[in-house]
Amino acid sequence: MNGTDPNWEALFDRARAGHVPSTSRLISALEAHRHGWREFLSKLHRSGGRAHVVGITGPPGSGKSTLVNALIRSYRDQTRTVAVIAVDPSSSLTGGAILGDRIRMLEHGLDAGVFVRSLSTRGAVGGVSRATVDAAAVLDASGWDIILIETIGVGQDELDIVGIAETAVVITAPGLGDDIQTIKAGLLEVADIHVVNKADTPGADKAVAELLAMLSLGAPPEVDGWAVPTLPTVALDGTGVNALTSTIDSHRTWLDSSGESLTRRRNSARARITSVAKDLLLEQIGDPSGRVDLEGLVESVVRRDLDPQSAAALLLAAVTPTANFLEKTG
Amino acid sequence: MNGTDPNWEALFDRARAGHVPSTSRLISALEAHRHGWREFLSKLHRSGGRAHVVGITGPPGSGKSTLVNALIRSYRDQTRTVAVIAVDPSSSLTGGAILGDRIRMLEHGLDAGVFVRSLSTRGAVGGVSRATVDAAAVLDASGWDIILIETIGVGQDELDIVGIAETAVVITAPGLGDDIQTIKAGLLEVADIHVVNKADTPGADKAVAELLAMLSLGAPPEVDGWAVPTLPTVALDGTGVNALTSTIDSHRTWLDSSGESLTRRRNSARARITSVAKDLLLEQIGDPSGRVDLEGLVESVVRRDLDPQSAAALLLAAVTPTANFLEKTG
Numbered sequence: 278m279n280g281t282d283p284n285w286e287a288l289f290d291r292a293r294a295g296h297v298p299s300t301s302r303l304i305s306a307l308e309a310h311r312h313g314w315r316e317f318l319s320k321l322h323r324s325g326g327r328a329h330v331v332g333i334t335g336p337p338g339s340g341k342s343t344l345v346n347a348l349i350r351s352y353r354d355q356t357r358t359v360a361v362i363a364v365d366p367s368s369s370l371t372g373g374a375i376l377g378d379r380i381r382m383l384e385h386g387l388d389a390g391v392f393v394r395s396l397s398t399r400g401a402v403g404g405v406s407r408a409t410v411d412a413a414a415v416l417d418a419s420g421w422d423i424i425l426i427e428t429i430g431v432g433q434d435e436l437d438i439v440g441i442a443e444t445a446v447v448i449t450a451p452g453l454g455d456d457i458q459t460i461k462a463g464l465l466e467v468a469d470i471h472v473v474n475k476a477d478t479p480g481a482d483k484a485v486a487e488l489l490a491m492l493s494l495g496a497p498p499e500v501d502g503w504a505v506p507t508l509p510t511v512a513l514d515g516t517g518v519n520a521l522t523s524t525i526d527s528h529r530t531w532l533d534s535s536g537e538s539l540t541r542r543r544n545s546a547r548a549r550i551t552s553v554a555k556d557l558l559l560e561q562i563g564d565p566s567g568r569v570d571l572e573g574l575v576e577s578v579v580r581r582d583l584d585p586q587s588a589a590a591l592l593l594a595a596v597t598p599t600a601n602f603l604e605k606t607g
Numbered sequence: 608m609n610g611t612d613p614n615w616e617a618l619f620d621r622a623r624a625g626h627v628p629s630t631s632r633l634i635s636a637l638e639a640h641r642h643g644w645r646e647f648l649s650k651l652h653r654s655g656g657r658a659h660v661v662g663i664t665g666p667p668g669s670g671k672s673t674l675v676n677a678l679i680r681s682y683r684d685q686t687r688t689v690a691v692i693a694v695d696p697s698s699s700l701t702g703g704a705i706l707g708d709r710i711r712m713l714e715h716g717l718d719a720g721v722f723v724r725s726l727s728t729r730g731a732v733g734g735v736s737r738a739t740v741d742a743a744a745v746l747d748a749s750g751w752d753i754i755l756i757e758t759i760g761v762g763q764d765e766l767d768i769v770g771i772a773e774t775a776v777v778i779t780a781p782g783l784g785d786d787i788q789t790i791k792a793g794l795l796e797v798a799d800i801h802v803v804n805k806a807d808t809p810g811a812d813k814a815v816a817e818l819l820a821m822l823s824l825g826a827p828p829e830v831d832g833w834a835v836p837t838l839p840t841v842a843l844d845g846t847g848v849n850a851l852t853s854t855i856d857s858h859r860t861w862l863d864s865s866g867e868s869l870t871r872r873r874n875s876a877r878a879r880i881t882s883v884a885k886d887l888l889l890e891q892i893g894d895p896s897g898r899v900d901l902e903g904l905v906e907s908v909v910r911r912d913l914d915p916q917s918a919a920a921l922l923l924a925a926v927t928p929t930a931n932f933l934e935k936t937g
Contacts, residue, residue, distance in 0.1 A: 315916045322914035337667070539909070546908035546915065547901065551892055553919035555885045562881060571877065578876035579869065584652035585876065586645050589883035 285317040292419040297392055300419055304394060307411045318411060325417040328360075329529050330424045332442030337429060339450040340474040344512035345427050349391055351515070351522045357422040360392040362412050364428040392421065407552060410441055439467050440548060443541060444528045446521070448472045449488060451480035468505060469528050472521060476509035485509065503531050562592060570595070615647040622749040627722055630749055634724060637741045648741060655747040658690075659859050660754045662769045665778030667759060670804040674778060674842035675757050679721055681845070681852045687752040690722040692742050694758040722751065737882060740771055769797050770878060773871060774858045776851070778802045779818060781810035798835060799858050802851060806839035815839065833861050892922060900925070 283306040291299035307314050333348070335341040345361060352359045396408050409426060416424050426442055439445045447468035452475075473485050488507060506524055510517035532538040562571055574592060577583035583591075613636040621629035637644050663678070665671040675691060682689045726738050739756060746754050756772055769775045777798035782805075803815050818837060836854055840847035862868035892901055904922060907913035913921075 318916055319914035322908075323911055326911065542909045543905050546905045546918075549915040550901070550904055550908065550918045550922060551889060553915050554892065554922050555888060557919055557923055558885065558888050559881060562884065571880065574880055575873055575876045578652075578880065579872045581653055581656065584649035585879040585883050586648055588876075588880045589887055592880060592884050593887055 282312040303415045304412045308408050321414045321418045328417040328424045330442050332426045332439045332445045334428045335448030338453050339448040340512050347512045347518040351518045358390040359423045360416040360421040361425045363395040444469050446470045448474050450475040451478050451484040471507040474510050477511045612642040633745045634742045638738050651744045651748045658747040658754045660772050662756045662772030662775045664758045668783050669778040669780040670842050677842045677848040681848045688720040689753045690746040690751040691755045693725040774799050776800045778804050780805040781814040801837040804840050807841045
């Protein structure tokens with residue numbers, strides 16, 4: 278413990294009272310694994326579960342950011358508070374994440390009912406999925422009504438992030454290129470709600486028809502009583518956005534009434550536990566005071582005396598006794 | 608062992624003799640973790656190290672696939688054999704990967720010096736990075752001269768894949784949208800060679816200038832004696848493609864003469880060992896005959912009696928003794 282350790286309790290009290298800088302500091306402190314972070318996460322977990330966590334994902338060019346801004350306005354018109362976690366796949370190099378925050382805060386910066394936070398996919402300890410879950414836990418326990426998790430919708434990391442949400446909204450738009458169509462395919466299966474944005478552009482009807490055709494090929498149009506809807510929107514002027522927030526609400530009502538909510542919470546908990554277990558293992562491996570000679574194994578593999586499979590087995594065998602894993606979480 | 612286990616030795620002998628279907632079967636058998644896969648990978652590791660593994664990555668719209676085809680032609684003109692591993696971020700739903708293979712094989716299908724294989728980012732045991740490394744090991748040990756690993760260049764998975772390559776080629780093109788520019792930023796830092804494709808379109812000079820400006824902001828233009836070059840190409844008509852293959856060759860010469868090759872092999876081995884260790888851990892957790900009651904922990908987390916951090920620690924404590932990890936690799 279030292280003088281710069283965060284005062285988790287005091288920050289959390291202020292965050293629950295709506296103090297945005299404290300919320301922001303809590304998220305940063307968790308992301309950086311500052312002293313006491315495990316105990317604080319444990320506490321958060323016990324007090325969460327009220328917010329509706331909505332994943333918003335779509336490929337480049339689908340107008341995702343504009344739609345998120347329109348959703349913020351719609352929720353605010355309903356006097357519900359909205360926190361946005363924007364997962365940015367760019368590196369820290371260009372500062373893209375910070376720039377995105379600033380642009381949004383220009384619009385919503387004076388509204389205490391809006392919180393926007395970008396997370397970069399690089400640099401987070403334990404990966405961005407973990408940083409996203411932790412940030413969502415802070416916002417949930419701090420009393421935000423709606424938590425929007427915005428991702429660009431490509432890659433396995435992104436699919437993992439969509440899995441965190443209770444309701445997954447997948448956006449497409451007319452006229453995206455072939456490569457983009459390919460990326461999108463991975464998301465069709467996870468969508469609870471489809472949105473065809475830019476519905477006022479020529480070709481929008483065709484995009485809806487193509488989407489319905491792809492859906493009929495593979496993903497079921499109805500999941501255990503939830504008929505996955507396809508909604509048209511024009512994010513720029515707000516057309517269809519109120520219908521979208523209603524549909525998101527309907528999805529949560531269905532989740533709770535059908536028992537699907539429990540299934541999803543189970544799946545999410547399973548993924549979370551195994552993910553944290555992997556992180557703990559990596560901490561053991563990377564601990565220079567530990568019994569693991571990773572660099573010696575690396576040299577053997579480079580000299581081709583040993584293959585990576587056998588090296589990994591030796592590594593796990595050398596990991597200090599299991600009791601240590603428990604100490605680590607203390 | 609059963610009658611359908613692959614005969615690894617016989618397949619490998621045929622693969623080394625240039626029999627493409629055997630090469631393909633080996634890759635599939637490894638990807639599916641068929642009986643004996645670990646021993647075979649260990650054997651492969653001891654015999655590899657000759658091929659030049661080149662990562663080719665670029666965002667949607669950069670003309671990456673066309674450039675890869677042009678590179679194949681250039682290498683074939685030099686009578687070098689080329690194997691392509693195309694990492695496809697789409698799901699199995701649309702069959703995108705298979706379609707891509709077929710389109711390419713139409714052009715190169717009669718040439719025994721070309722091998723093309725797509726790997727989907729979904730469904731591979733242990734993730735696509737692992738499947739890619741394993742496929743590259745098969746191709747390397749089978750005697751292919753050049754192994755091109757083609758990825759779409761977004762997300763952490765993709766960056767991991769680029770890390771597998773000895774030489775990372777990052778493609779851009781004029782006129783890509785803002786979102787695309789953001790994605791690309793994460794790749795600037797890993798590039799050994801930059802390519803501005805579609806160099807005959809208006810705005811190409813501007814794209815080169817912007818790239819150089821971004822590079823001067825963050826990534827060093829020279830890495831330990833290698834001045835990262837920016838090459839213009841027109842993949843459609845082959846302009847600049849021979850210059851690109853020469854530059855790729857120069858990079859390998861530099862890797863070997865500077866000692867950087869050893870550094871990269873060390874980094875790659877380190878990443879590989881820890882990745883396999885994580886996989887082994889997950890196997891232990893998922894083993895229904897094991898001592899780990901994952902589902903019991905999941906229920907406690909769902910009921911909020913236990914937080915995921917503590918559940919993960921209990922999970923690791925319950926993992927069967929470390930000797931078992933060694934048995935698993937037997």
